Amino acid sequence: MPSKFTIAPLALAALLCALGTPFAALAQEQTVKIGVTGPLSGANAFAGKDNENGVRLAIEELNTRKIKVGGKQLRFELQSEDDAGDPKQGVTVAQKLVDGGVKFVLGPYNSGVAIPASRVYNDAGVLMSTVGTNPKITQGGYKGVFRIVASDSQVGGAMANYGARDLKLKNVGVIDDRSAFGTGIATEFKRQAQSAGMKIAGHEFTSEKASDFAAILTALRAKKVDAIFFGGYAPQAAPMVRQMKALGLNVPLLGGDTLCSPEMAKLGGAAVGDNVRCAQAGAIIAKQATGPAFLAKYKERFKREPDVYAPSFYDQTMFIAQAMQAANSLEPAAVSAQLRTLTHQGVVGSYGYDDKGNLKKTAVTVYTFKNGALAPLASY
Secondary structure (H helix, E strand, C coil): CCCCCCCCHHHHHHHHHHHCCHHHHHHCEEEEEEEEEECCCCCCHHHHHHHHHHHHHHHHHHHHHCCEECCEEEEEEEEEEECCCCHHHHHHHHHHHHHCCCCEEECCCCHHHHHHHHHHHHHHCCEEEECCCCHHHHCCCCCCEEECCCCHHHHHHHHHHHHHHCCCCCEEEEEECCCHHHHHHHHHHHHHHHHCCCEEEEEEECCCCCCCCHHHHHHHHHCCCCEEEEECCHHHHHHHHHHHHHCCCCCCEEECHHHCCHHHHHHHHHHCCCCEEEEEECCCHHHCCCHHHHHHHHHHHHCCCCCCCHHHHHHHHHHHHHHHHHHCCCCHHHHHHHHCCCCEEECCEEECECCCCCECCCCEEEEEEECCEEEEEEEC
């Protein structure tokens, strides 16, 4: 039986107009999901949360700008997932984001997660932006994969050059945690340190979950090393430097970007000072034009200082939005093409990618710790 309550088309149009603009506005709004994947649990949870905060800050700012693509106003929405720094969980998380319709992903944090996850994202046509530094990540030929910081070869090379030129090192020990990141950066450091004239006195191994390093440190002490390079993360580096002091191994501990973390000083306490030297991608943020403003915004929003990569995650989120506008499209392939064409001036430097998804140019800065805070020493 037909309903008694029918509304003629013209009457319906009049009713919608009378209800005002919210319905029309909704029709012109497009939701864009931005996925974030990283370790939100485990020893590196501090880094995962920091990365998420960088993206969150960018998204909140973008939503106030009310940018448009294809005539529709974009509303960005964050979906954060915990990959626990584990390759298997990382692949599961990647598939979850793909199945949920997420087309743009910031992360993973760990190289060992980024390598297998990149295949999942590539097969689904998703754009992935990672801080994983292992060179293999961008060697797969995936057009939607971008490394938003320097690679192991750049970071390890900068530390090798600094060690040879500034520290005058001759006899160096190497320790790596056997992770994709740790092995990758230790290998690059060794290669470039030897090219710079240093002798590698020994190469010892540990794991991402180890806490006792006495045996391998004692072995390197016997070889009279004048520095140790550690390929690994801050939660292991901090107790390592404490144990070095306890063993009377009073030589510098060198490392990559993962040691350039406030967590290093927090976990290592008084043992962490100018005896620790680390190399981090990007220019000195406090000296960049928009760096101080970012640091202030981050601290006001999250009540803490940013860790290593929040600025890079913020910058890349902003660059992706810029590329969406330039492409006038939300299709990852079109946005990826624009990322390889455009440049973006971020809070830690200028971004522009080559055909493999690597940064065309990036600064690497060497830091130490003074009074528990990072202090820059040199930029390359």
